[in-house]
Amino acid sequence: MKTIKVNAESGAYPVVCGRGALARLGGIVDGLRDGCAAYVLSSPRVWRHCGSAVSRNLRGYSRECVILFDDREAAKRLSTVEDICRKLVRLRSERNALLVAVGGGVVGDVAGFVAASYLRGVRIVHVPTTLVAQVDSAIGGKTGVNLPEGKNLVGAFLQPEAVIADPVLLSTLAPRQFRSGIYEVTKYGAIGDAQLFEFLERRLGDLLRLDMRALEFVIERSVRQKSHVVGKDERESGLRQILNFGHTIGHALESLTHYRCFLHGEAVAWGMLGAAHLAVATGRLHEESALRIARLIARCGGIPPLPAIPSAALLRAIAGDKKSRGGRVDWVLPRKIGAVDFGVKVADAAVSAAWRELPALYQRARKGV
Numbered sequence: 001m002k003t004i005k006v007n008a009e010s011g012a013y014p015v016v017c018g019r020g021a022l023a024r025l026g027g028i029v030d031g032l033r034d035g036c037a038a039y040v041l042s043s044p045r046v047w048r049h050c051g052s053a054v055s056r057n058l059r060g061y062s063r064e065c066v067i068l069f070d071d072r073e074a075a076k077r078l079s080t081v082e083d084i085c086r087k088l089v090r091l092r093s094e095r096n097a098l099l100v101a102v103g104g105g106v107v108g109d110v111a112g113f114v115a116a117s118y119l120r121g122v123r124i125v126h127v128p129t130t131l132v133a134q135v136d137s138a139i140g141g142k143t144g145v146n147l148p149e150g151k152n153l154v155g156a157f158l159q160p161e162a163v164i165a166d167p168v169l170l171s172t173l174a175p176r177q178f179r180s181g182i183y184e185v186t187k188y189g190a191i192g193d194a195q196l197f198e199f200l201e202r203r204l205g206d207l208l209r210l211d212m213r214a215l216e217f218v219i220e221r222s223v224r225q226k227s228h229v230v231g232k233d234e235r236e237s238g239l240r241q242i243l244n245f246g247h248t249i250g251h252a253l254e255s256l257t258h259y260r261c262f263l264h265g266e267a268v269a270w271g272m273l274g275a276a277h278l279a280v281a282t283g284r285l286h287e288e289s290a291l292r293i294a295r296l297i298a299r300c301g302g303i304p305p306l307p308a309i310p311s312a313a314l315l316r317a318i319a320g321d322k323k324s325r326g327g328r329v330d331w332v333l334p335r336k337i338g339a340v341d342f343g344v345k346v347a348d349a350a351v352s353a354a355w356r357e358l359p360a361l362y363q364r365a366r367k368g369v
Contacts, residue, residue, distance in 0.1 A: 004223050006139060007231040008159045015139060015227065017219050019212055021166035022127070025057040025100075028162045029125060032098050037062070039093060041084065041111040042102040043071035046129055049172040054102050054127065065091065071106040073259035076145050078154060084114050095119045098161070104130035104177075105137040105264060109152070112143030116158035126163045130173060131181020132265055134165040135188065135222035136243075140230045146259070150320050151251045157235060165223065167215040175208075179300045180265030182207060183246075186296055187272060188222045191242045192229075194338030196221045197296070204299055241342040245332040246271035249355075252317035256309055266303045270358065273297060277354045277361055278346055279333040289337050294365035306359055311352035318351070 001018035016024050029038050038058065042051070047068055067087050069080055088097070101111035101124055108126055115124035128138040144155020170178065182200075189197030199217065200207070206214040226243070233240040250271030254262055262270075276293045279285035297303070318329050331344040 002220055004220070004227050006159070006227040008141060009234045010141070010157070011159050013160055013162050015163040015165060015223050017134070017165040017167075017223055018216050019166065019168055021164050022053060022057050022169065025054070025125075025127065025164050026059045028164070029058060029098065029100065030060075032123060032125065032161050033060075034096060036094065036096040036098060037065055037091075038098045038100055039088065039091065040066045040100045040102060041107065041114065042066065042068055043107055044068045046071065046103040046107065050102060050127075050129055050169055053169070054100075058100070069107075069110065071103055071110075073106055073146070073254070073264070076106045076110055076259075077147070078145055080110055081114055081117065081145060084110070085118050088114075088118055093118070093122075095122060097122045099124040100127060101125070101138075102127045102129060104128065104133045108133050108138045109143055109155070110145060112141075112158055112160070113145055113155055116143050116156035121158070124158065124160050126160045127169075128163065128165055129169045131170055131178055131219075132184050134167070134170070134219055135181065136184050136226060138163050138165070139223060139226045140240075140243075141234065146255075150255050150317070151259075159234075165219055167212060167219060170215070171210060175301070176263065178210070179208070180263040182300050183265035183269040183272070183297065185218045185222055186293070186300075187243075187245050187268065188225050190272065190293055190334055190337060191245045191332070191340045192225050192338060193221055194336075196225075197292075197337050200296055201292070204296070208300075239342075241330070242332055242340050244342075245334070245340055246275055248318060248321065248329055248331060249274040249314070251321055252314055253306075253309075255320075256313060256317050257307060261304055261307065269297045269300075269303050270306060273361055274351075274354050274358055275331065275333055277357060278331065278350060279335065281350055281354065282333065282344075282346065284333050284335045284341065284344075286336075289334070291365060292337060293334070294361055298362065298365040303362075311355045314355055315348050315351060 126138040141159035144152035246268040250267035276290040
């Protein structure tokens with residue numbers, strides 16, 4: 001078990017990761033509670049799987065202080081935030097309250113936005129239960145919900161008080177959900193950790209079998225990279241943009257399919273394929289390195305095929321992203337395995353060409369597996 005400190009400008013906090021990390025939850029919550037109530041925010045599905053384990057590690061736990069809500073991406077909206085806030089009011093939750101978010105990325109994003117908004121801000125501890133959340137979304141303070149026009153368009157920055165990332169909690173994940181997390185780990189290898197990328201190439205089979213030692217290694221490496229980036233750039237004014245590798249196309253794809261076709265990591269996988277293709281087309285990346293990224297994605301298992309979306313629709317969705325400026329988005333493109341450039345301008349014609357060629361690139365990678 002490791003404790004990694006995130007030194008964000010607005011406040012430092014620990015990420016406890018490794019087998020047995022959940023046992024630390026009670027002590028951390030007790031140290032933060034200061035006599036006030038702790039309120040658990042989770043989903044019915046997650047609570048069925050993890051509720052008893054979390055409850056055993058929360059001293060003074062009260063069932064009345066558990067708020068469950070829909071954790072589908074389609075339910076990640078302002079009405080869900082309002083419902084939770086009203087329940088907190090009815091529970092007489094005060095400004096010194098502590099929220100404990102137990103779940104995947106949707107639970108963390110919604111609960112984080114509730115914490116940032118309710119009574120103008122209360123504290124939160126994250127207990128992520130998916131690989132995507134353990135290595136990425138629970139760390140760094142981004143919170144938010146979707147609008148029909150796009151993903152995460154309403155939100156706030158709020159760093160948590162602590163994050164508990166226990167890989168044992170991943171044992172109940174469906175294989176597709178788990179693979180979705182591996183795509184996010186692949187992102188970390190591609191943008192800044194060639195050793196992690198090579199580990200994935202060698203030990204992917206062990207990861208897919210939920211080998212705990214392999215899981216602990218990739219979680220720790222990913223958390224260390226995320227904590228380093230957040231410590232350098234909390235609000236995405238510079239270096240933190242590298243974490244958006246694959247997300248430009250990924251977010252557009254999620255929005256265009258109304259969050260019904262792709263898990264987040266799957267959409268990011270298509271986005272990484274697109275960014276790698278653009279990097280080759282613009283002379284930044286050797287074709288063999290792009291194929292390594294594509295082969296690793298293909299080896300994880302089949303991702304849902306791209307729907308028949310015209311490139312013009314994709315470009316409109318990208319232009320509506322929260323990161324766009326003047327209707328244009330700066331891209332994150334790899335220049336080698338383990339290094340990327342951010343703030344890259346890409347012509348719409350190049351994006352359209354890459355979009356049309358993506359299915360063929362993926363099929364080529366699958367044949368090479």
